[in-house]
Amino acid sequence: MAEKGDNKKRRFSIKRRSKQRLHKDDVTVIDTEVAKKAVVATALGNAMEWFDFGIYSYLAVTIGKVFFPEMSGPVQLIYTFATFAAAFIVRPIGGLFFGMLGDRLGRKRVLAMTLILMAIATLSIGLIPSYAAIGSTATILLLIARLVQGFSTGGEYAGAMTFIAESTPDKKRGVMASGLEVGTLVGFIAGSGIVTLITYILGSEKMVDWGWRIPFLISAPLGIIGFYLRSRLEETPAFEAMEKAKTNENKQVSMKDILVNHWKPLLIGMILVFFYNVVDYMILSYMPSHLSAVLGYGETKGLLLIIIVMFIMLPIVLAMGYFSDRIGNKRIVQGGLIGLIFLSIPSFLMIGTGNTWLVFLGLMILAVFLASFQGTMPSLLPSLFFTEVRYGALAITYNISASLFGGTTPLVVAWLIKLTNSRLVPAYYLIFASLIGIFVVTYFVKETSGKPLRGSPPAVEEKHEIQDVLEEPEEALWWKEEKNKIDEQIDEPDDKN
Numbered sequence: 001m002a003e004k005g006d007n008k009k010r011r012f013s014i015k016r017r018s019k020q021r022l023h024k025d026d027v028t029v030i031d032t033e034v035a036k037k038a039v040v041a042t043a044l045g046n047a048m049e050w051f052d053f054g055i056y057s058y059l060a061v062t063i064g065k066v067f068f069p070e071m072s073g074p075v076q077l078i079y080t081f082a083t084f085a086a087a088f089i090v091r092p093i094g095g096l097f098f099g100m101l102g103d104r105l106g107r108k109r110v111l112a113m114t115l116i117l118m119a120i121a122t123l124s125i126g127l128i129p130s131y132a133a134i135g136s137t138a139t140i141l142l143l144i145a146r147l148v149q150g151f152s153t154g155g156e157y158a159g160a161m162t163f164i165a166e167s168t169p170d171k172k173r174g175v176m177a178s179g180l181e182v183g184t185l186v187g188f189i190a191g192s193g194i195v196t197l198i199t200y201i202l203g204s205e206k207m208v209d210w211g212w213r214i215p216f217l218i219s220a221p222l223g224i225i226g227f228y229l230r231s232r233l234e235e236t237p238a239f240e241a242m243e244k245a246k247t248n249e250n251k252q253v254s255m256k257d258i259l260v261n262h263w264k265p266l267l268i269g270m271i272l273v274f275f276y277n278v279v280d281y282m283i284l285s286y287m288p289s290h291l292s293a294v295l296g297y298g299e300t301k302g303l304l305l306i307i308i309v310m311f312i313m314l315p316i317v318l319a320m321g322y323f324s325d326r327i328g329n330k331r332i333v334q335g336g337l338i339g340l341i342f343l344s345i346p347s348f349l350m351i352g353t354g355n356t357w358l359v360f361l362g363l364m365i366l367a368v369f370l371a372s373f374q375g376t377m378p379s380l381l382p383s384l385f386f387t388e389v390r391y392g393a394l395a396i397t398y399n400i401s402a403s404l405f406g407g408t409t410p411l412v413v414a415w416l417i418k419l420t421n422s423r424l425v426p427a428y429y430l431i432f433a434s435l436i437g438i439f440v441v442t443y444f445v446k447e448t449s450g451k452p453l454r455g456s457p458p459a460v461e462e463k464h465e466i467q468d469v470l471e472e473p474e475e476a477l478w479w480k481e482e483k484n485k486i487d488e489q490i491d492e493p494d495d496k497n
Contacts, residue, residue: 022458022469022470022473022476022477023470024466024470026457026458027457027458027459027460027466027469027470027476028237028238028241028457028458028459028460029459029460029461029462029463029466030167030168030169030237030459030460030461032169032461034167034234035167035168035169035172035176036176037229037232037233038163038164038167038168038233038236039164039167039168039176039177039179039180040179040229041226041229041230041232041233042111042160042163042164042180042183042230043160043179043180043182043183043186044183044222044225044226044229045111045114045115045118045156045160045183045226045230046156046157046160046180046181046183046184046187047183047184047186047187047190047222048115048118048119048122048187048219048222048223048226049118049153049156049157049184049187050183050184050185050187050188050191051187051188051190051191051219051222052118052122052149052187052191052216052219053187053188053191054187054188054189054190054191054192054195055191055192055194055195055215055216056084057084057192057285058191058192058195058196058303059195059212059215060084062204062207062208062212063142063212064079065208066130066131066138066208066212067079067083067130067131067138067139067142068131068139069131069132070131083139083142083143083146084146085407086143086146086147086150087146087147087149087150087153088150088402088403088406088407089147089150089403090147090150090151090154091150091151091153091154091399091402091403092154092396092399092400092403093151093154094114094150094151094152094153094154094155094399095154095155095158095395095396095398095399095400096154096255096392096395096396096399097151097154097155098110098113098114098152098154098155098156098158098159098391098395099154099155099158099159099391099392099393099394099395099396100255100391100392101155102155102159102162102391102392102395103388103389103390103391103392106235106236106239107159107162107163107166107235107236107239107391108163108230108233108234108235108236110155110159110391111155111156111159111160111163111230112227112230112231113152113155114152114153114155114156114159115152115156115223115226115227115230116223116227117148117151117152118149118152118153118156118223119219119220119222119223119224119226119227120148120223121145121146121148121149121152122145122149122216122219122223123216123217123219123220123223124141124145124148125142125145125146125216126213126214126215126216126217126219127213127217128141128142128145154395154399155395157398158391158394158395158397158398158399159391159395160180160378161177161180161377161378161381161382161394161398162236162382162390162391162394163233163236164176164177164179164180164378164379165177165378165379165382165383165453166236166237166238166239166382166387166390166453166456167236167237168459169459169460169461170450170451170452170453170458170459170460171325171450171460171461172325172461173325173379173449173450174321174322174323174324174325174329174375174376174379174449175318175321175322175324175325176321177321177378177379177382178317178318178320178321178322178324178374178375178376178378178379179318179321180378181317181374181375181377181378182314182317182318184374185310185313185314185317185374186314188284188310189307189310189311191215192303192306192307193307194214194215194218195215196300196303196307198211198214198215199211237457237459238387238453238455238456238457238459239387241387241456241457242387242388242455242456255392257389258389258392258393258396260489261486261489262385262386262389262393262486265384265385265393265397266393266396266397268384268440268444268445269381269384269385269393269394269397269398269401270397270400270401271401271436271437271440272377272380272381272437272440272441272445273381273397273398273401273402273405273406274401274404274405274433274436274437275337275373275433275434275436275437276373276377277401277402277405277406277409278405278406278409278429278430278433279340279366279369279370279373279430279433279434280370280373280374280406281406281407281409281410282366282409282410282413282426282429282430283363283366283367283370284306284310284370285409285410286409286410286413286414286426287302287306287363288302288303288306289410289414290351290413290426291305291351291359294417294423295351295352295354295423296354297354297359301356305356305359305360305363306363308360309360309363309364309367310367312364312367313367313368313370313371313374316367316368316371316375317371317374317375318375319371319375320332320371320372320374320375320376321375321376321378321379322375323375324375324376324379324449325449325450327449328447328449328450329376329379329380329447329448329449330380330441330445330446330447330449331447332372332375332376333372333373333376333377333380333437333441333445334438334441334442335372336369336370336372336373337369337434337437337438337441338434338438339365339368339369339372340366340369340430340431340434341431341434341435341438343365343369344366344426344427344428344430344431344434345424345427345428345431346362346365347362347363347365347366347427348362348423348424348426348427349362349424350362350365351363352423352424366430379448379449380445380448381394381397381398382394382453383448383451383453383454384397384445384454385454386454386455386479386483386486387453387454387455387456388455390453390454390455409429412429413425413426413429416429451475451476451478452476452477452478452479454479454482454483455479455483457476458476
């Protein structure tokens with residue numbers, strides 16, 4: 001009876017606090033320079049992830065010859081990409097482990113762990129002896145290294161999104177968080193560019209002998225620099241505020257709590273990640289193969305076009321983040337989805353002509369819509385969850401959806417093209433994903449641009465902005481009613497007991 005009474009008092013206390021006016025000490029003033037350092041440090045880690053992604057994809061044929069020499073050409077590629085895909089299998093496990101850890105120990109520590117683990121795994125691939133030297137042990141070591149990479153990646157991207165979103169002013173969250181995806185593009189460009197350059201200088205024979213190791217060895221100094229930058233970061237203001245507000249009554253959030261009390265944003269997040277990853281992997285990963293294998297376009301020519309497109313995307317991504325702070329990330333995402341629905345088929349018709357300028361134009365149209373997601377998702381996805389579960393819930397959401405739909409996109413599209421003998425299958429797949437996306441975004445996603453994150457205090461850039469926030473406490477604490485409902489759900493089982 002005493003516990004039941006305590007729970008009722010606690011619920012009353014929560015409701016009463018939600019009606020209190022906001023105090024100036026509740027508003028966080030963000031140091032812009034510190035926020036910029038956070039963006040650079042986290043974006044560097046994301047660049048490392050995609051650097052590895054780029055070099056492994058572009059070295060697939062060479063890696064097959066080094067580690068699977070007894071297989072024929074096509075089978076070599078299958079085994080090489082199977083080893084690549086193995087990382088996607090463990091990503092959700094890594095996301096669960098590091099995500100829950102990040103909600104308990106803090107974002108900074110866990111992000112430093114994931115980066116150094118990823119760097120060690122990537123470096124180790126470059127040090128593994130060939131199949132000719134140690135036989136099948138080399139293949140096993142390659143698989144283990146890929147599994148470690150996937151495990152660390154599971155906590156990397158979700159943690160990076162969480163860290164940046166919690167470290168930036170509310171009114172600049174979009175443009176600063178878009179820097180994370182700039183890291184993605186820079187990493188992929190660097191990885192693919194270095195492989196192309198080294199292959200051109202050394203030639204195919206030397207690449208198989210020893211040249212393939214160079215890109216993997218380069219990851220070591222990048223990892224050291226990234227770890228140094230991240231270890232010097234301050235913990236996010238949102239996490240620190242949550243820790244200060246904790247009382248002895250607060251208990252650690254479990255996986256069961258996330259699934260039971262936050263299932264709706266989990267599902268919404270998975271669908272957002274679904275269409276985002278379908279577009280992302282379609283354009284950056286699948287298109288080089290589509291240009292050469294399906295359309296008969298020159299392989300080197302196709303790769304150079306993709307790299308040029310990615311270079312042009314860099315400022316577009318930042319522009320999308322900038323405009324999301326002004327008109328809302330929801331509107332930017334809706335615009336990108338509507339654009340894909342109507343222009344995917346015309347874009348692939350242009351790409352199918354084989355004319356260099358039309359191919360480039362078709363790729364750029366698709367790239368602009370991808371940039372609309374890259375510039376907004378790093379700020380939109382973290383806003384779905386409350387501070388105490390943000391890292392863990394986002395890691396679960398992102399990695400499960402990315403593993404199911406992102407990594408499988410090239411495989412599914414290639415299979416459907418073979419089945420239907422239609423070159424427009426990629427366009428139809430993009431339209432299908434976009435139709436699902438536009439429905440969910442329109443009816444189930446709240447506009448959060450310029451507002452505090454769920455469960456976090458308002459964050460401003462200048463002290464004079466505090467007064468504006470205090471004049472509209474309901475706007476600053478827009479998430480309170482939603483939080484009260486979750487707290488009541490948590491307390492109900494205690495009452496029944």
